[in-house]
Amino acid sequence: MDRSNRSKSQKALNECVKVIVRCRPISKKEKACDGASQVVSTYPRRGVVEIQNPNEANKENRKTFTYDAVYDHSSTQKNIYDEIVRPLVTSVLEGFNCCVFAYGQTGTGKTHTMEGIRGDEEQKGIIPRTFEQIWSHISRAQNLNTFLVSVSYLEIYMEELRDLLQPNCKTLELREREKMGVYVPNLHSVTCKSVEDMITVMNQGNKNRTVGFTNMNEHSSRSHAIFMIKIEMCETDSNTVKVGKLNLIDLAGSERQSKTGATAERLKEASKINLALSSLGNVISALAENSPHIPYRDSKLTRLLQDSLGGNSKTTMIANIGPSSINYNETLTTLRYASRAKAIQNKPIKNDDPQDAKLKQYQEEIARLKQLIADRQKVERSTVRKKTKTVVKKAAKSPEVEEPAEDEADNDENNDMSAVIAMDAESKVALEREREITSQLATKLNELEGQLVRGGRNILDTYTERQIELEKRLEEIAERKRREVEMQQQLELQEETTLEILGTVTSLEQEVELKTRKLSKCYNKYMALQQELIDTKNEHNRDLRELEMTQNELIKELKRLLLIIDNFVPVEVKNRLYTQARYDEEQEEWKLCANNMNDNCLMRRPVSYSGRRRPISEFALQEAKKSNVESVRYKGENIVNYELDMPCRTTHEYQSPKVSASLQAVLAEAMRTDDDIDITDNGFNNSIRSRLDRIINQSAQTPTQNGVRTIKSSKIENSKRHSAIKKPASAYPKARGLVNK
């Protein structure tokens, strides 16, 4: 394709993000819930969803939202795929970047929509259906085009990128390059050659995905999962390469702690999930309002979705909702975000002749290897012939050989073989080596060729002409349905305009009537906006409360950990932790810095004068062994020359450990009542036990004040009590605890 053509095809038209809403059937749990009702009504033919506030007195006051398509509880996985995703995958096969992502509250059917039910032909979701469409296209491709299909699978868990196909490798990072956009270097990708290959990879990734139990979903996804498919295609005629990329994203669901009952780890996961989703909401809002700053950098999720939202990709958002009144607020939030996302404009561009296409590299490498093998084989043959001629000439001169072979240098391989037999040992070895290299090259060539797939070979035998026809019809039906919904929506809009036009007619009375109707419409709109404002404020307050609850939980956890550190971690270890711990901004985690005291000590070792003989120390020998050119020559280990390495802590600085007020109170109470203190060996180590031991004995020796024994830790009293502390072990009859005497 020449430059002008390419620029023509790349002249991108703006295209809005397509938004569809899918409402799942009411669940058994929701049905069983007291006072719950269905508050969502869907109108698939008009692309409209209505939601009614269950607490509002005026039941007529419903909120209405319009989308590109709406699916109710009776919609099937096949319908959704054929009408929504099939046209997108067709675009991918034309060289576009496309993205489908499922968004919604936890338990509303995102995973059901994207992945479906494994092993159930009817219930399989978007991802496995995509595989079938891709391979059916390849099997039918004309001109025997060459394809390279590769897939990657990653998840964002607690704001960390993880490779689901190589779970043990270290966490991944995000990079950005001008032409490539945002990408993940070192992400493992697997080349696939059939539907089955892709299903195997998907299942393998799903096994590694982080899933957990919550009150709202037994198998709740605790991470955002992104399945990436890259299809590189080379047209045999024009030799041009196109690349289509498809991202299939199953987001983790937004959730409220009050409903999911999340605690500890689940709670931390939930707070990260909600943060990422709220940053996604902010990006959607900023894009919809044409804001000059789009906060993509607020989370890894929004950075990864940068091309899909406001970028060069064709994007479809599937907003999953449930019909029950118990989730009214969450459903309303999802519907609002989905409605805002409709305004996002993308600029899809065909990836014609991309520079980073592996297929092109593979094809060039294959051509190079083929040429190399052919050249080697030529050289090999001519060497064999030359050698054989010499051997035969020698043999002709020798008296033992009676009949010299005259036609030994024929072209066929049999003669080559007999020639090899006739060759001397050295030449044979050289020839073997040559052949080995050639066979290695051939293996490499086969490997590379094995990764590529030739189209048009009907890989899927099951695809008959009728099925192909059926697919075409399905696409037509989907297109017609889309247009029908669009027309219906336009009709409704035009109704309003017609009303205005009608307003110009006849009598004053009619004018008054029309204006009253108009006014009442405007008033309704005004009221709806007022309500939205109130709802948004309430939503904001709820979010705030939720965040406060999460914060309280996390503070509680922090206090618990600090209490453990204060009471059970030795002071010197604690101090070391505090001085060595550094927060790594890049990786967003705490790290322990290596203590560089050793290095400093080594630096203080006296260096020797070059040329002077000196006894070699063990250390110097070891340094020399490392054969480091820059390593210094050390003097003999004359310890008198050394500075003393001062310990980190001196006896003078020693302070007795602090005992928390609660522990003191317990001990004091026990002292007062003279009861036995039985401390079981529940994770207590010996040093802690002995510390407690000391404290108890100290207080036992302290004179009582007003009948209550006090714990003192002055040095003088410590020394006075020294003998008391050294009681024989037999003074403590219980092996696993202490008894106050």
Ligand SMILES: Nc1ncnc2c1ncn2[C@@H]1O[C@H](COP(=O)(O)OP(=O)(O)OP(=O)(O)O)[C@@H](O)[C@H]1O
């Ligand atoms: N359209 C549907 N038809 C029938 N069942 C559905 C539908 N959508 C969801 N379900 C059922 O609802 C339950 C929750 O669905 P799913 O796990 O897909 O939710 P999710 O949105 O992915 O939740 P999470 O965000 O917690 O991962 C599942 O048992 C699923 O089978």
